[in-house]
Amino acid sequence: MYTLENNKLTLSARKYWLNVILVLILIVIEPQTYISYYKLSHFQVIIIELIIVGILFFQKKKLKFNNIQLIMALGFMTILLSNKLLTEDSLAFSMLLAFVIFTMFLFTQMISYDEFISYYTKAMMMLCLYSLISTYTIITFVDFFNGILPSFTHEMLSMRFLDAGLSFIYVPQYGGMQYRNYSVFSEPGVFQFYINIALIFELWFIKDYKHKTLRITILIITLITTFSTAGILVGFLIILAFVIQKKERKVYKGNIRWVVLVLSLISVGCYIWFPKFTFIIDGLFVKLSGGASLNSRAGSFSAYLWAWFEKPIVGWGYEAGVWEGGAKYLSQYTAHNTNTIFTNFAFYGLFYGGMYFILFSKFIFNINAPIYSRILLFLGMMISINNERFIDNGIIFIIIFYTISRPRIKEGKNEFQEND
Numbered sequence: 001m002y003t004l005e006n007n008k009l010t011l012s013a014r015k016y017w018l019n020v021i022l023v024l025i026l027i028v029i030e031p032q033t034y035i036s037y038y039k040l041s042h043f044q045v046i047i048i049e050l051i052i053v054g055i056l057f058f059q060k061k062k063l064k065f066n067n068i069q070l071i072m073a074l075g076f077m078t079i080l081l082s083n084k085l086l087t088e089d090s091l092a093f094s095m096l097l098a099f100v101i102f103t104m105f106l107f108t109q110m111i112s113y114d115e116f117i118s119y120y121t122k123a124m125m126m127l128c129l130y131s132l133i134s135t136y137t138i139i140t141f142v143d144f145f146n147g148i149l150p151s152f153t154h155e156m157l158s159m160r161f162l163d164a165g166l167s168f169i170y171v172p173q174y175g176g177m178q179y180r181n182y183s184v185f186s187e188p189g190v191f192q193f194y195i196n197i198a199l200i201f202e203l204w205f206i207k208d209y210k211h212k213t214l215r216i217t218i219l220i221i222t223l224i225t226t227f228s229t230a231g232i233l234v235g236f237l238i239i240l241a242f243v244i245q246k247k248e249r250k251v252y253k254g255n256i257r258w259v260v261l262v263l264s265l266i267s268v269g270c271y272i273w274f275p276k277f278t279f280i281i282d283g284l285f286v287k288l289s290g291g292a293s294l295n296s297r298a299g300s301f302s303a304y305l306w307a308w309f310e311k312p313i314v315g316w317g318y319e320a321g322v323w324e325g326g327a328k329y330l331s332q333y334t335a336h337n338t339n340t341i342f343t344n345f346a347f348y349g350l351f352y353g354g355m356y357f358i359l360f361s362k363f364i365f366n367i368n369a370p371i372y373s374r375i376l377l378f379l380g381m382m383i384s385i386n387n388e389r390f391i392d393n394g395i396i397f398i399i400i401f402y403t404i405s406r407p408r409i410k411e412g413k414n415e416f417q418e419n420d
Contacts, residue, residue, distance in 0.1 A: 015059060016119075019111065022052050024123035026107075031392050032190040034161065034168050034182075038152055042096060049103050049394075056110035065109055069401050072355070073105035079352040089317025097318075097392050104397040113402040117201045120395075124198040125215055127166065128222040131183035131191075134167040135225070139179060142171060154186070181225035189338075189387045192231020194395070195223045196238060196384050200377065203242045204367050230297070230387040237380035241373040297387060299333020304342040308353070315349035340390040341382070347391070359400040360385065366406060 028035050029045050036045060057063060077098040084094045111119070138145045142162075149162045151171070161168040161182075170178045185191040199219050202212065223235045307316065307325040316325045322337075325346060330337055337343060345353030364378045390396055 019056070019059075019115070020119045020122045020126075022055060023116070023119040024126060026052060026394065027120075027123060027127065027194065028166060028184045030394060032186050032388060032390070033184045034152075034154070034186055035184055037154075037186060046099060049100075053103060053106050053110065056107065060110050063109060066405050069105060069108060069404050072359075072404050073101055073401065075355065076101050076352065079348060079355075083315060083317055083348050083352070086314050087317035087320060090319045093318040093392075100392055100394050101397055104394045105401055108398055108401040113406060114205075116398065116402065117205050121198050121201050121206065121215070124194060125218065127183055128195065128218055131167045131181050132218075132222055132225065134164040135169050135181050135183075136179075138162060138164060138169045145169075146171065179225075180227045181222060187388060188226035188228045189230060192223060192226050192228040192234065193384050193387065193390070195219055195226070196231065196234050196381070197395070197399070199223070199235060199238050200367070200381075203238065204369065228387070230383050234380040234384045237376050237383075241369065241376035241380070245369045245373040296334040296336060297338050300330065300337050300339035300389075301342060301386065303329035303333055304337065304339050304346040307346040308342055311346070311349070313349050313351075315345070315347050315352070318347055321347040337389050338387060340385045340388070340393075342386075343389055343391055356400070359403050360396065363399050363403040366403060 025048065027033075029040060029048055030036065040048070080094045080098050080101075083089065084091050108116075138149070145162060145164075149164060151160055151162050153160050158173075160171050160173050162171055166184055168182050168184060170180065170182060172178060180188045181191065182188055183191045185194075199216065202216050202219065206212070220235060220239075223231055226232075304321075304325070307321065307329045315321065321343070326337065341353070341357050344356050360381075361378060364381055365374050367374055367377065369377070385396070
């Protein structure tokens with residue numbers, strides 16, 4: 001029977017799922033996705049982001065800026081544009097980054113932090129489930145899908161991918177298969193960052209509910225399928241930080257331990273009985289013991305630390321940092337920059353880099369957990385964010401702006417209620 005109350009609930013549900021889809025779109029058009037690389041121009045991404053902000057504004061109908069967040073947004077943009085004047089750097093990237101910063105600031109004025117966490121975790125659950133199903137279905141029947149799905153070649157690495165919409169599956173040109181889960185991202189090492197953020201939200205920011213253990217399990221399984229050494233290490237640190245904290249969650253801790261135990265047994269079984277899985281796991285340990293991937297990350301860290309020391313206050317600017325700084329420092333270690341924190345310091349100087357680092361760190365240290373758990377989370381997320389170059393990542397700026405105005409959370413006040 002139709003009632004006014006039922007109609008309100010229906011409209012509320014539609015609005016909720018619309019916003020989940022908007023956040024999902026925001027994720028899949030991030031600069032580190034193949035959709036942004038090959039399907040959309042910078043101009044099209046800008047238009048889509050403006051449409052998202054416009055839809056949220058239409059829902060809210062009344063906009064009131066948070067003064068502290070506004071000041072920080074203007075501070076970031078002022079430093080960017082001043083950096084261009086002082087370094088005579090190209091304006092293009094600075095303007096694009098300033099647009100990202102201001103758009104993400106506007107986004108945080110439309111919805112609350114708790115709403116964003118709910119939308120983000122739902123969006124990531126959709127992305128994780130789709131990537132698991134599509135990636136391993138296509139890998140299992142690769143010959144069939146080779147004939148019906150469009151494909152493209154990632155030119156920088158000469159890697160061919162099948163396009164499954166919100167998932168891209170790497171198909172080696174000379175036979176064989178790679179079993180890593182890319183989802184929409186340019187690297188599994190990018191995907192792991194988004195998964196680990198969702199894992200932190202699920203564990204610390206959302207109260208217990210019926211399907212919480214299932215969702216955490218899906219996130220962990222998806223993280224494992226990236227076969228990202230850094231991502232899996234960070235995921236382990238996040239789970240460890242949660243399990244060892246002193247809060248009274250004995251039953252839920254037991255559930256987490258059960259999840260970890262089951263996944264460990266599955267991993268050991270696969271390692272013993274499936275040779276290809278064994279090869280992949282062995283590859284992870286090779287990375288940990290000093291493979292090319294680890295050397296690239298360590299080299300990027302060292303290179304842009306030294307580059308920042310050369311120009312500590314103003315920085316190099318974007319183009320000079322990429323080309324001149326890269327030729328002088330990065331080329332000694334690796335060809336690709338995979339660092340975020342010291343790249344910000346090196347490109348844009350002490351004040352921009354310091355604001356970015358302090359505010360992202362505040363996101364971790366604001367979590368309601370014992371100090372040793374927060375230290376583990378901090379170490380983990382420093383590994384995660386410095387596994388790729390995320391300097392123009394919109395989701396990070398959203399988190400930063402929410403963190404600015406959110407005080408250190410008191411005991412028992414860290415979470416909000418999530419509905420299934």
